Amino acid sequence: MDEHHYLIRGGIAGRERMRVVGRVMRPTTLRLLERVGVTSGMRCLDVGCGAGEVTFDLASLVGITGHVVGVDLDETKLDLARGDAEQAEVGNVEFRLGDVGGGLGQEEYDVVYARFLLTHVPDPEGVLQLMIDAAKPGGEVVVEDIDYGGTFDHPTTDEFDRYREIYVEAARVNGGDALIGRRLPLMMTRAGLERVEVEVVQPSGLEGEVTVIPALTLENIKATAVRHEVASGDEVDRVVDALYSIARDPEAFVASPRIVQVWGRKPGVATVGPSGRP
Template sequence: MAESSGGLHYAFVHGVLGSSRLEILTRLSWPSSQKFLMSQGISEGMSCLEAGCGAGAITGHLRGLLGEGGFVTGFDMDAESIELARKKFAGIRGLDFKVLDLEADELAFNQSFDLVYCRLILEHLPDPEAAIQKLTRYLKPGGLFVAQTIDCEGQYCWPDNAAYQKSAGLLGQIIDVRGGHSDCGRWLPSIVRKQKFLRINVEVENLVYLEGEGKQFVPLTMEALGKGLLEEGLLEKDEFRELLNDLRRFCNEPDSVVSLPRFVHCAGRKPC
């Protein structure tokens, strides 16, 4: 997931471990994200501002979509993630990375963009609407705004499993405890409408897995939440270890089925 602005708000670990997890999530979810972007009129040569780019898990894909003459400026509040992105994409034209905090910093870019994209960041912010307003300043008239966020209550498994249900609840709980909104996906379209965007489109998806990398992403997510859960007092160390072990056992059962949270895609055009 993209790194959130405001380090105190972000529920997941940063740095190498966090970036590795986001690479897996990108492999799982990029096909549907790409399909949605393409359906909104993405074309070669466009300029893009990506908020909360992390170590660039999505940035490279965006650059590929924009083709010859296109470029992406990505920013994130985590300096370690930005350094990883700069190393990963060193020498590749059309990419730029900046250390900026969407919530705390006054954004300053010397241009406006054809596309503003924020993926899995809004749910971590106390005021997603204010963040969208700030980003929209750098969107050209007629430009495209695209956001992806989550609805944590969209998670389910089969058969019913206490460890899975507890981990699903903790994901939403820590996002909310840290000032975010675990149900942001439900009201994202209404926020976008408030910005007077035109041609608003919404799609919802639920990624569900019986095997493979997607299934193992569930305990990996819980592992990435561990530090925050302990800091917030939502679990003790022994409770966390037991929960993680139980969750791994469930996800290793050949017939168990698990889902990720619902992903909500929303897009609109800035009035000319």
Template sequence: MAEDHGYLLDNRQREAGERFAAIAELFDSWTTAHLDRLGLTAGQHCWEVGAGGPGIPSALAERVGPAGRVLATDLDVSWLTGPAAPEGVEVRRHDVTQDPLPAEQFDLVHARLLLVHLPDRAAVLERLATAVRPGGLLVIEDADPALQPLACPDESGPAQLLANRVRRAFRARLAERGADLAFGRTLPRLLRGAGLTEVAAEAFFPVTSPACRALEAATVRQLREQLTGPDLTAADLDLHLANLAGAELDVTTAPLITCWGRRG
């Protein structure tokens, strides 16, 4: 089947806000702990690439203070404007695959769950590395669905088996849209190839939580038409959503690989 490189999870849909909220609950504390540990401090200039929702831009602005600068960019900035706009953050529509890079260089360039969806992801990573000032940091966080492909690693019954069928269909749709399901593990090599030093990486793997169920449910609702087919009926998806509405189904996410490197 020919690949369709359009983004599968359209941020203009209502469920995108639910997904952003669940992703923030799952991963924001992990992300900010790494940025704090790596030395994010007052007065620094930061670029949040493919920001999506306001959580991380707001956290960056709190840390760099009025003497610093935070630029948040995305193809769709609707979740970064209006009443929910993060305070102290410059928001700009930007296509990182095509548009010129910002004129300045940054102390920190950060992207989370962005590059895995791009067909030219390695080239984009190299471009982002050039936006880091000497001594600054590039921090890339991306999923690796192939590293742990199941929604329910504990396949203890029909609900868990159904969840894994739905996850397989989701992964197939991602692959059709050009996502690299094994991208996360390649980040250390790619950062070194972009000329960065002091490269290191860690993985976060939430086994189960209410936020995991919320993220799964929002994703299924958003992609209902794309997931329905000969092997997965509308009734199957209704049952899966009903199972997610309870507290008994332990669903997880793909491991999130956090990788960082310093520009010499």
């Protein structure tokens, strides 16, 4: 899959949106990584790492005795991430260019993680299997992804409802599933993972960056939505303007998509490094 077929605009513009999303999601992602038991000395893989928003947090959790690999197909974002790693002198991360479909290695990692990736791929079960293959026996496979059915504003506006509709449909015609979150627990259990645990989080607020994410997201999927005739460019622009007004309104409450966090253990006995759970 090349960037042309990726739902959300990539490169520098895409990275800026992911920075906002990354800041909003960081507290709940850090709590997830803590619950999973990511700790010093581990080897981790961040699949669909983008510009490394979570890769760098994984790197600081595993410390200098650990190692983190980030994989993505967007070379621009990876270059920016490599630049950030160099500037901050983070020596235990490595960013590799690649499509997940090409495989992720065999039994190499204590933790294999993906955030907001499976929603975009046409064969999420297949990608999950590749993630499981890459985990060591006893290793943890961790996924967090969206369920767009849960995003809302209050007081409700037609424009926000239309935004949700455009996103879900644009994802669908592009081969993805914007409602994948609700499918993840069963998908991971059926894939053979043990001790599967689930948490649902939903960043929301009357103000702050969380309220701007809908406008930024719709701006970034405009090309895909128009290309697939899900909406006209004029309609997208009109809805984006309305979403920015909602973001500026201190009396408008905005709830992001629900994020379903699921993690489970690959069967087998951990041979090297901490397993994260007894």
